[in-house]
Amino acid sequence: MIEWSDVDIAVRDAVREFVDKEVRPHLDELESGDMEPYPIVRKLFATFGIGEMARESLNKRLDRLRAGTESKSGGRGGGMFGDGGSAGMGFVVISELCRVSMGLVTGMGVSLGLTVPTIQSRGTLAQQERWLPDLVTYDKIGAWAITEPDSGSDAFGGMKSYVVRDGEDYILNGQKTFITNGPDADVVVVYAKLDEGDGADKRDRKVLTFVLDRGMEGFVQAKPFRKMGIHSSRTGELFFNNVRLGRDRLLGETEENKSGDGRDSARSSFAAERIGVVSMALGVIEECLRLCTDYAKTRTLWGKEIGQFQLIQLKLANMEVARMNVRNMLFRVIECGQAGTQISLAEASAMKYYCSQAATDVAMEAIQLFGGNGYMTEYRVEQLARDAKSLMIYAGSNEVQITHVAKGLLSQ
Missing domain, CATH: 1.10.540.10 (Acyl-CoA dehydrogenase/oxidase, N-terminal domain)
Structure with missing residues (x-):
């Protein structure tokens, strides 16, 4: 420990x-x-x-x-x-x-x-x-573009963005959505399938990874979406209309990248992204607990501070347990980093699943503890709840995390 x-x-x-x-x-x-x-x-x-x-x-x-x-x-x-x-x-x-x-x-x-x-x-x-x-x-x-309108959790199978060879170059067509930094990014890593015109099953085609720069001909970065939460993060769509890409923009400059097909690159990113959710969730939980503890000491009802009521104490206790659990998971991540041990995708998914749910539960309970004030913007717990909910979707929905955890268990 x-x-x-x-x-x-x-x-x-x-x-x-x-x-x-x-x-x-x-x-x-x-x-x-x-x-x-x-x-x-x-x-x-x-x-x-x-x-x-x-x-x-x-x-x-x-x-x-x-x-x-x-x-x-x-x-x-x-x-x-x-x-x-x-x-x-x-x-x-x-x-x-x-x-x-x-x-x-x-x-x-x-x-x-x-x-x-x-x-x-x-x-x-x-x-x-x-x-x-x-x-x-x-x-x-930078932005990292893999999600499409019809391929969120099924990122590879449902991917429709594609490139075709044109001499030494590639021509990119397609669309990406829910791309963080998409409206403003200067550099974008884009995943697309290679269409070799051989009639191969589209789900199984090779995935290639390219780097695009802002302002390239045929590359459109749409204006930001309006979202429920994380408003200080700008999210948007990307459109590719016959974007010409030289081989110098194909990562590794070869279709036979030693580190594997683009799927391998994306999967390693999935694990890193899910691990990051642990520290994000901890921040939300700690702030909710701080706000709720202070409020419970100052808000009075029937002549008593509400912190004296057992149901309020139960909420605070549950928040503290969540904080301890998430913090200990984060310490596990830090220990692995110090030891040079890689956390598996299944374990990263388990961490993301638990921590995102815990942060959302704590934030919703914080609103309840604040009562009507909690629903008001000035008390900030409503913002924390809106932001926390994104963690259950961000980096792969929690339903998908369950699948990865189960597959990891069943493969042992």
Whole structure:
């Protein structure tokens, strides 16, 4: 069993101070869409030197690749904030931001936790040199496009976006939806099926992975959707109309990528994305518990503080149990990162399933504890509930997580 280190706690307190100063005062503007989320994250990076550390780490990696001392597919790295040794620090940052604005983390997580690792693990040296420097510092925004109108949970089988060969190039057609950062992304990783015109079953066709840049001819980034929650994360559709892609945009620059078909790349991303939900859920639960505990001490009913009533105490106790369980799962993730042990897709799915449900339950109970005030925007628990609900859908619906957990058990 581990605990937060002194460094983690110091980082937590510093980030909490940043959030109180730079995020909380702008929540209404972020929620309404009047303020874009990206400048706040860039200010966070500048304040804590995250961008500079990321640039230095990337340069060292590229130097090793140039020297031939690291393989081109040298792993996915440690997610948003570095290797396993600093994983705790990164999760602290995520949790603290999610206490106030989950959307900031969602946008940041897709760019740094999905777009960057995909290019890093599958791209050639030239491709990494081309796209990663501006992405790891958040100077440019990344998106990761796999979901389509008819292929959410059935991401590969139902995928209709396709490419056809045209000499040395590829022509991309199709549509993606529910794409985080989609309306604003500068760089987009896109999954599409290869149509070889051989009459093969569309469900079984090879999946290729490409990198697109904003403004390419035939590539349209639609305006943001209106959503129930995570309003500070901008989500939209992408349209591809005969977009010409050179082989330099095919990750690995070959259809026979050593790290496997595009499905393998996406599956490793699924696990990382689901693990990230654990720290996001912890932030929501901790903030709900803080707000509810304070409210239970100050709100009076029939001459008593409501915290003296057993039904209120039961709600608080259940929230604390959820907090402990989710925190312990996060410590499991950190321990695996420090030991260099990979968490399986089945375990990642189990974590995502439990933590997302726990966060949603806690947030809904927080509204109930606040009563009529909880339904009002100014008390913020209604925002936490709307944001938390997204975790049950985000990174694969919870119904799909159950399937992955069961398959993992049955395969033993």
